Amino acid sequence: MKKTNLRAWQVLFLLAAVLTYFALVSNRTQNAKFSSNQPTFSPTLACTSSICKASLFSARQTNALKTVVKNKEKIASSALISQKAEPAAGYCLSVPVLLYHHIQPQSEAIRKGQASLSVDNGFFDRQMQYLLENGYNTINAPTLINALLSRTPLPPKSILVTIDDGYKDAFIYAFPILQKYHITANFMIATGLTGGEDNMSWDQISQIKQSGLAYFVDHTWSHYAISHGTFDKIQYEIQTGKKQLEEHTGQSVNIFTYPYGSFSNNAIEILKNDGFIGAFSTIPGFLQCDSFIMTLHRNHIGNAPLSSYGL
Numbered sequence: 001m002k003k004t005n006l007r008a009w010q011v012l013f014l015l016a017a018v019l020t021y022f023a024l025v026s027n028r029t030q031n032a033k034f035s036s037n038q039p040t041f042s043p044t045l046a047c048t049s050s051i052c053k054a055s056l057f058s059a060r061q062t063n064a065l066k067t068v069v070k071n072k073e074k075i076a077s078s079a080l081i082s083q084k085a086e087p088a089a090g091y092c093l094s095v096p097v098l099l100y101h102h103i104q105p106q107s108e109a110i111r112k113g114q115a116s117l118s119v120d121n122g123f124f125d126r127q128m129q130y131l132l133e134n135g136y137n138t139i140n141a142p143t144l145i146n147a148l149l150s151r152t153p154l155p156p157k158s159i160l161v162t163i164d165d166g167y168k169d170a171f172i173y174a175f176p177i178l179q180k181y182h183i184t185a186n187f188m189i190a191t192g193l194t195g196g197e198d199n200m201s202w203d204q205i206s207q208i209k210q211s212g213l214a215y216f217v218d219h220t221w222s223h224y225a226i227s228h229g230t231f232d233k234i235q236y237e238i239q240t241g242k243k244q245l246e247e248h249t250g251q252s253v254n255i256f257t258y259p260y261g262s263f264s265n266n267a268i269e270i271l272k273n274d275g276f277i278g279a280f281s282t283i284p285g286f287l288q289c290d291s292f293i294m295t296l297h298r299n300h301i302g303n304a305p306l307s308s309y310g311l
């Protein structure tokens with residue numbers, strides 16, 4: 001009897017140990033998934049503007065910011081699960097918005113742990129060539145948003161190329177390809193990251209601007225998930241991004257892109273009160289309607305021919 005009890009306890013203990021091990025492994029995998037999407041921060045944030053408060057941040061504060069962004073990533077990623085394409089309502093146009101982050105050789109992406117958010121530059125070249133050869137008309141964000149607001153059609157096969165976060169590889173690899181095929185692209189810039197180790201400098205942003213091929217979109221100051229935080233914090237992130245981008249590009253900024261695709265009704269209200277006329281989410285879908293002009297759809301593009309995305 002005693003022996004049977006002992007064996008039962010041994011089996012239970014073994015089972016508990018196995019379950020604990022799998023729980024730990026699954027948690028680690030989950031964390032790794034979140035951190036792979038995390039933007040790179042530099043110890044010091046470049047800032048030349050008098051209105052810019054980024055330079056007031058010490059390296060310690062920047063590290064705190066880094067941790068906050070890491071945590072926000074988890075919140076935003078879980079919030080994303082419930083985000084679905086809005087139904088067609090109001091005035092709608094079928095305009096695909098392609099979503100890119102890093103564009104660099106795949107070997108470099110793997111070495112840096114950025115493969116999940118990276119498109120190989122050779123693939124990007126073929127994708128841009130495909131747009132050109134198949135009669136696509138690459139437009140900027142205000143063209144789409146103004147067409148929806150004024151309820152006017154766009155030329156057939158209108159499409160947007162969007163490149164998020166202002167990574168340095170977008171300047172090194174994507175920009176020459178955009179020039180080669182004369183493709184218009186929209187750059188979503190988190191201004192506080194500019195000049196960081198992995199991010200473009202303001203000078204590089206100016207060079208892209210001078211090509212006449214780029215439109216710049218507010219993506220907050222610190223790549224902040226604006227569905228969370230106080231009114232003051234959200235306002236600071238939106239306004240600082242807008243002011244710095246306007247100052248450095250000379251372009252007016254009234255279009256927004258949600259970092260991590262994270263938005264809320266509160267965030268949308270603040271954006272509208274700040275004069276923003278449209279915003280991009282990460283909800284997939286080709287249909288864009290004036291009824292959801294503050295959460296327009298975008299489609300993640302990876303290392304595959306554009307024809308495989310329905311284009």
Ligand SMILES: [Zn+2]
Pocket residue numbers: 164165219223258259260
């Ligand atoms: Zn982003």
